[in-house]
Amino acid sequence: MVADASTVIPDGALVTTGSRIEAVGERRELVETYPDHERVECDVLMPGTVGAHVHSVQSLGRGIADDTELLDWLFDYVLPMEATLTEREMEIAAKLGYLELVESGTTTAIDHLSVAHADRAFEAAGEIGIRGLMGKVLMDRRSPDGLLEETDRALDETEELIREYHGAFDDRIRYAVTPRFAVSCTEECLRGARELADEYDGVRIHTHASENRSEIETVEADTGMRNIHWLDEVGLTGEDVVLAHCVWTDESEREVLAETGTHVTHCPSSNMKLASGIAPIWDYLDRGINVALGNDGPPCNNTLDPFTEMRQASLLQKVDRLDPTAAPAQDIFEMATVNGAKAAGFEKLGKLEEDWRADVIGLRTDITRATPLHDVLSHLVFAAHGDDVVFTMVDGDVLMDDGEVTAVDADEIRREAGEIDLDLEDARESARQVKP
Numbered sequence: 072m073v074a075d076a077s078t079v080i081p082d083g084a085l086v087t088t089g090s091r092i093e094a095v096g097e098r099r100e101l102v103e104t105y106p107d108h109e110r111v112e113c114d115v116l117m118p119g120t121v122g123a124h125v126h127s128v129q130s131l132g133r134g135i136a137d138d139t140e141l142l143d144w145l146f147d148y149v150l151p152m153e154a155t156l157t158e159r160e161m162e163i164a165a166k167l168g169y170l171e172l173v174e175s176g177t178t179t180a181i182d183h184l185s186v187a188h189a190d191r192a193f194e195a196a197g198e199i200g201i202r203g204l205m206g207k208v209l210m211d212r213r214s215p216d217g218l219l220e221e222t223d224r225a226l227d228e229t230e231e232l233i234r235e236y237h238g239a240f241d242d243r244i245r246y247a248v249t250p251r252f253a254v255s256c257t258e259e260c261l262r263g264a265r266e267l268a269d270e271y272d273g274v275r276i277h278t279h280a281s282e283n284r285s286e287i288e289t290v291e292a293d294t295g296m297r298n299i300h301w302l303d304e305v306g307l308t309g310e311d312v313v314l315a316h317c318v319w320t321d322e323s324e325r326e327v328l329a330e331t332g333t334h335v336t337h338c339p340s341s342n343m344k345l346a347s348g349i350a351p352i353w354d355y356l357d358r359g360i361n362v363a364l365g366n367d368g369p370p371c372n373n374t375l376d377p378f379t380e381m382r383q384a385s386l387l388q389k390v391d392r393l394d395p396t397a398a399p400a401q402d403i404f405e406m407a408t409v410n411g412a413k414a415a416g417f418e419k420l421g422k423l424e425e426d427w428r429a430d431v432i433g434l435r436t437d438i439t440r441a442t443p444l445h446d447v448l449s450h451l452v453f454a455a456h457g458d459d460v461v462f463t464m465v466d467g468d469v470l471m472d473d474g475e476v477t478a479v480d481a482d483e484i485r486r487e488a489g490e491i492d493l494d495l496e497d498a499r500e501s502a503r504q505v506k507p
């Protein structure tokens with residue numbers, strides 16, 4: 072079996088000290104060197120994946136907006152849903168999202184929440200134990216009732232949340248200031264986001280950028296500039312900025328991304344499903360841009376399975392370039408692990424190495440789909456499913472063991488989520504009036 076020892080370990084074992092990896096290697100070896108220690112043992116051990124762009128709180132909207140393009144999808148379905156959810160529903164939505172992530176092998180999420188009740192998602196992440204870089208969404212124009220906020224209020228609320236949650240839950244949770252996208256934010260809001268990120272050490276910025284053509288046309292009509300140039304102008308590029316999508320960028324915008332060290336999160340399933348386009352991620356990597364991987368939200372994917380996302384990322388590049396050697400498993404795997412960790416800003420995350428953070432998952436391979444197992448990396452990128460994950464650990468704490476999530480009652484979350492009735496009519500009317 073071929074594998075990079077620092078990333079994937081077949082028939083592996085792991086010993087932790089607190090939140091760090093003490094030792095990791097083949098089961099046989101660790102049984103000898105650590106005979107009396109508590110060990111994690113699994114068919115395959117690998118770093119937990121980093122979902123570098125998700126919307127946990129959109130989890131109640133899976134299947135409500137299929138077969139639409141971005142702005143219809145957003146203004147006719149997703150914004151009305153976010154505007155309608157009560158505090159309790161937002162909490163259930165977030166829990167459902169984190170549950171799906173933890174169950175299928177994502178241990179860190181870069182999470183775009185919603186405008187209201189963001190504290191419920193922070194608390195839910197803390198309760199379940201997932202690692203996250205996340206923030207309340209900022210929207211101060213072209214936004215429906217229930218989401219539209221006055222600029223100062225949106226920024227003040229952000230600052231309150233930074234004070235409360237940045238570094239919370241043993242520093243598993245960090246804050247990202249998250250303007251929704253340039254379409255729904257004023258210049259003052261975008262510049263205010265940069266100021267807040269500069270004021271608080273370790274706070275990052277996460278937003279959507281250049282996902283589809285209607286979006287960049289809207290920004291160009293508003294500002295006279297290409298979207299990435301506009302974001303650069305107002306301070307939203309740099310090593311502390313993670314931009315989701317970046318499908319529609321020209322040469323000069325790509326230079327800006329590379330020069331500023333801005334991170335890009337590729338979301339292939341979402342880009343395919345909303346027919347947004349194919350992001351030029353190999354060009355980005357060639358330029359030295361850090362590219363991470365994300366599932367985006369359940370209403371546009373419609374799964375949060377990181378293994379499916381790795382597969383889609385590779386296949387999309389192969390067909391786009393008509394080159395079967397494009398996007399090999401090792402590069403895609405790095406996007407889903409270390410590159411995501413770099414984007415999220417957590418150091419010593421995303422590899423199985425001594426003294427690195429013990430964010431680890433284990434998969435079973437005693438299944439038909441994994442037999443015979445010629446190449447474990449190939450298996451993980453092209454054949455594995457999130458369902459194969461049986462063990463999830465964050466910071467040395469076990470979140471799922473033998474397929475059972477430990478910190479929360481998963482049945483109860485699913486039951487409550489299943490009973491929520493979405494009635495979007497009024498909110499949809501309001502959203503239509505502000506649609507670009």
Ligand SMILES: Nc1ccnc(=O)[nH]1
Pocket residue numbers: 126141145149251252279282
């Ligand atoms: N792709 C997206 C753009 C803006 N907002 C969203 O929720 N999703």
